[in-house]
Amino acid sequence: MPVPTLGNPQNTIEILKKYNFSFQKKFGQNFLIDTRVLDKIIAAADITRDDFVLEIGPGIGTMTQYLAAAAGKVTAVEIDKALIPILADTLKDYDNVNIVNQDILKMDIQRLVDEENGGKPVKVVANLPYYITTPIIMGLFESHVPIESITVMVQKEVADRMQVGPGTKDYGALSLAVQYYARPYIVANVPPNCFMPRPKVGSAVIRLTVHEEPPVQVEDERLMFRIIRASFNQRRKTLANGLKNSAELNLPREVIEESIAELGKGPGIRGEALTLEEFALLSNIIYHRINGQPENHEQNRERRT
């Protein structure tokens, strides 16, 4: 496999000039120009020849070259059609790369993985466009595609949000989703000068190792995430008011009040004080109140979490 040639400022500038490429701010284009950071990402993603890698947003193909050199197969999804002829050039020596010109948020990821890899497990690696980090990560989790790990460059603040617990200002729906689906680990902090053009914010590489089994058992995942979203929609409100004001949940107020009491919490409790285990328990309590009450609360409470 050829040795990667991009990943340094000179070769990146040369390619950009050759194709007279202009950066599109609306696509969150900040290309990596630091080979040490690229090496760290590849090492953290733990890519071998047996792996199928899905890359989101290959840009001019900088990280794609590194991925192709390490993996069995790489499929990269890029929205900007101006980058497609550039990718054809920078990746011409790699025979294990497929470029798809699409918006990742509009793609059926399950179908892509079935077609590209026969439905076998995937490792996702990307320097993400920051304006859509959360929908991309949530879309990957909720697709229920067999994903082993997601190793991504994100805004530093978002990486922090992904791994905090209750009682901190960064704790929210994203932290809970990440902890439900995966084990987060911040691999490295990356300063703005490792990108072209330089982003205004600091960045971090985070690896999310997807759980084989979620750490809590929930009767209805979608219900739990609706409850979580409603709890954090209005941060200064109590949990009860957050849930009552949610059109998406549309629950009778007595169900909400009685369920919070059954959880063992007072009426003044706020959503940001609950752990993942408590959200799972609350959603199971609500689920049973809507769909029929189990007979023995204490027994069921234990069985449900």
Ligand code: SAM
């Ligand atoms: N991987 C390259 C690198 O590290 O140098 C580029 C990373 S750049 C931060 C993000 C890339 O995602 C850009 O190439 C951008 O055009 C692409 N992108 C933005 N929105 C996208 C979307 N909705 N679907 C697919 N690609 C997208």
